Amino acid sequence: xxxxxxxxxxxxxxxxxxxxxxxxxxxxxxxxxxxxxxxxxxxxxxxxxxxxxxxxxxxxxxxxxxxxxxxxxxxxxxxxxxxxxxxxxxxxxxxxxxxxxxxxxxxxxxxxxxxxxxxxxxxxxxxxxxxxxxxxxxxxxxxxxxxxxxxxxxxxxxxxxxxxxxxxxxxxxxxxxxxxxxxxxxxxxxxxxxxxxxxxxxxxxxxxxxx
Amino acid sequence: xxxxxxxxxxxxxxxxxxxxxxxxxxxxxxxxxxxxxxxxxxxxxxxxxxxxxxxxxxxxxxxxxxxxxxxxxxxxxxxxxxxxxxxxxxxxxxxxxxxxxxxxxxxxxxxxxxxxxxxxxxxxxxxxxxxxxxxxxxxxxxxxxxxxxxxxxxxxxxxxxxxxxxxxxxxxxxxxxxxxxxxxxxxxxxxxxxxxxxxxxxxxxxxxxxxxxxxxxxxxxxxxxxxxxxxxxxxxxxxxxxxxxxxxxxxxxxxxxxxxxxxxxxxxxxxxxxxxxxxxxxxxxxxxxxxxxxxxxxxxxxxxxxxxxxxxxxxxxxxxxxxxxxxxxxxxxxxxxxxxxxxxxxxxxxxxxxxxxxxxxxxxxxxxxxxxxxxxxxxxxxxxxxxxxxxxxxxxxxxxxx
Numbered sequence: 001x002x003x004x005x006x007x008x009x010x011x012x013x014x015x016x017x018x019x020x021x022x023x024x025x026x027x028x029x030x031x032x033x034x035x036x037x038x039x040x041x042x043x044x045x046x047x048x049x050x051x052x053x054x055x056x057x058x059x060x061x062x063x064x065x066x067x068x069x070x071x072x073x074x075x076x077x078x079x080x081x082x083x084x085x086x087x088x089x090x091x092x093x094x095x096x097x098x099x100x101x102x103x104x105x106x107x108x109x110x111x112x113x114x115x116x117x118x119x120x121x122x123x124x125x126x127x128x129x130x131x132x133x134x135x136x137x138x139x140x141x142x143x144x145x146x147x148x149x150x151x152x153x154x155x156x157x158x159x160x161x162x163x164x165x166x167x168x169x170x171x172x173x174x175x176x177x178x179x180x181x182x183x184x185x186x187x188x189x190x191x192x193x194x195x196x197x198x199x200x201x202x203x204x205x206x207x208x209x210x211x
Numbered sequence: 212x213x214x215x216x217x218x219x220x221x222x223x224x225x226x227x228x229x230x231x232x233x234x235x236x237x238x239x240x241x242x243x244x245x246x247x248x249x250x251x252x253x254x255x256x257x258x259x260x261x262x263x264x265x266x267x268x269x270x271x272x273x274x275x276x277x278x279x280x281x282x283x284x285x286x287x288x289x290x291x292x293x294x295x296x297x298x299x300x301x302x303x304x305x306x307x308x309x310x311x312x313x314x315x316x317x318x319x320x321x322x323x324x325x326x327x328x329x330x331x332x333x334x335x336x337x338x339x340x341x342x343x344x345x346x347x348x349x350x351x352x353x354x355x356x357x358x359x360x361x362x363x364x365x366x367x368x369x370x371x372x373x374x375x376x377x378x379x380x381x382x383x384x385x386x387x388x389x390x391x392x393x394x395x396x397x398x399x400x401x402x403x404x405x406x407x408x409x410x411x412x413x414x415x416x417x418x419x420x421x422x423x424x425x426x427x428x429x430x431x432x433x434x435x436x437x438x439x440x441x442x443x444x445x446x447x448x449x450x451x452x453x454x455x456x457x458x459x460x461x462x463x464x465x466x467x468x469x470x471x472x473x474x475x476x477x478x479x480x481x482x483x484x485x486x487x488x489x490x491x492x493x494x495x496x497x498x499x500x501x502x503x504x505x506x507x508x509x510x511x512x513x514x515x516x517x518x519x520x521x522x523x524x525x526x527x528x529x530x531x532x533x534x535x536x537x538x539x540x541x542x543x544x545x546x547x548x549x550x551x552x553x554x555x556x557x558x559x560x561x562x563x564x565x566x567x568x569x570x571x572x573x574x575x576x577x578x579x580x581x582x583x584x585x586x587x588x589x590x591x592x593x594x595x596x597x598x599x600x601x602x603x604x605x606x607x608x609x610x611x612x613x
Contacts, residue, residue: 024505037498041491092466116612119589120607158580160394180546
């Protein structure tokens with residue numbers, strides 16, 4: 001029995017073990033779950049070790065002389081201080097740095113893409129449609145305009161959703177729900193393809209029932 | 212006779228061995244007679260300039276088209292070298308008629324030399340091609356320079372300044388004690404009830420902070436909500452379990468839960484194992500939580516943060532276990548699954564508003580109100596820009612971020 005056959009059998013048995021959870025939590029599932037978690041945790045540990053500690057920190061600093069990376073090495077070392085009781089508070093500094101830097105960097109990204117680009121796209125498209133698009137195009141652009149405006153109003157938290165304002169927000173909710181419904185259907189279909197992939201593996205590669 | 216046979220055999224072998232060489236020669240001869248292709252006149256006036264408003268990784272190269280552009284040229288190839296004597300390497304090409312190329316693969320501070328080759332490429336029937344090439348004069352040296360400010364983004368700076376000013380204004384208002392109104396968010400109002408149910412049933416509360424790391428704003432928002440959930444759990448003496456998939460999230464969540472337990476005067480009740488690492492693997496994490504949920508049967512489950520394909524797997528398992536479920540994520544593709552399988556769902560920005568709504572902390576409240584102000588401003592901008600357009604004025608560039 002060669003390695004390929006063994007790995008196919010292992011993959012098939014583990015697939016069935018994980019799928020057995022559909023019936024109920026059982027010993028077979030527990031074994032597969034433990035193997036999955038253990039192997040994946042170990043895999044990620046090795047990946048981080050070679051990608052971050054070795055390739056970036058060691059090769060980058062020692063061999064390539066990119067001393068700016070020492071900043072990251074120092075922050076990483078500070079994280080480990082939590083293992084030493086009295087100086088454990090030092091670990092909070094790199095955390096504060098990460099959270100602060102993330103908020104600052106993402107603020108620009110979100111502001112440009114989620115706010116300004118959205119407004120620009122909405123207005124520009126409407127102008128183009130009014131400027132000479134066909135009727136269907138115009139209707140489509142108007143739907144996007146109404147969806148943007150009413151959606152924005154739904155996410156306005158400083159005023160209670162009552163009266164006319166509440167009515168407009170309600171329209172925004174409808175837009176959101178229709179979008180979610182379409183997204184739901186689309187994603188379910190893509191998940192079905194994942195399931196079909198596993199079933200195909202079992203029937204073709206393992207049981208050889210399908211040629 | 213045998214000698215004659217041997218001689219004939221040897222002669223045949225020699226002829227057979229020589230055949231490929233003859234045929235190769237004939238092929239080479241055929242290749243050698245490929246038709247000559249006329250070379251176009253070279254491009255002139257090549258200019259290389261630093262690309263403005265960038266990080267120093269690009270140079271703009273422009274040239275006067277070859278006089279044979281329409282008649283012979285099929286493409287222009289941009290050649291680059293670090294020395295005026297070469298070797299020059301092709302780094303990109305443009306179609307005929309184009310006289311501009313941006314080289315985005317430069318290193319700040321390094322000198323480069325460029326020349327442009329006008330190429331006349333003719334395809335032959337045997338799917339090979341022949342080319343006629345002429346090259347321009349070499350230009351350079353030119354160094355890419357990094358700019359501190361991207362002046363094309365001045366409009367972003369302006370809008371950001373207005374938004375930040377509004378946020379600071381509302382933070383000051385909140386700090387001065389002014390009551391700032393935030394509308395009800397149904398999912399958040401249910402947090403207390405969900406934990407209360409767990410307390411009554413004597414079961415665990417699960418808080419799942421998603422699979423994103425601390426460089427994701429949804430995870431940061433989730434950790435803030437976790438603080439509130441932990442505080443209620445600590446007050447009620449309800450067991451809180453927080454399985455995480457990222458080491459940094461584990462450390463941050465532990466700090467948040469520890470602080471929550473301390474705030475309500477129960478630091479001894481906090482156990483580090485309450486916040487525990489599972490695995491970085493997306494589906495390994497989902498499989499582990501599924502197992503825990505089916506074995507521990509929690510009464511309440513919170514899914515807050517960044518979720519992907521594991522969202523429905525988790526929410527469906529929690530639903531099967533009979534837990535009251537509250538979810539919140541900024542991932543549009545996952546919200547429908549949470550809506551379908553959970554009791555309450557915080558949609559997109561509601562996740563970020565939730566922390567301010569729960570904590571009533573002046574900085575969070577002020578930030579939320581400031582963002583609302585910006586939203587109002589953007590709504591106004593949409594209407595003003597469209598009205599101006601009706602009068603023939605196009606000011607939409609004030610929102611352009613390209």
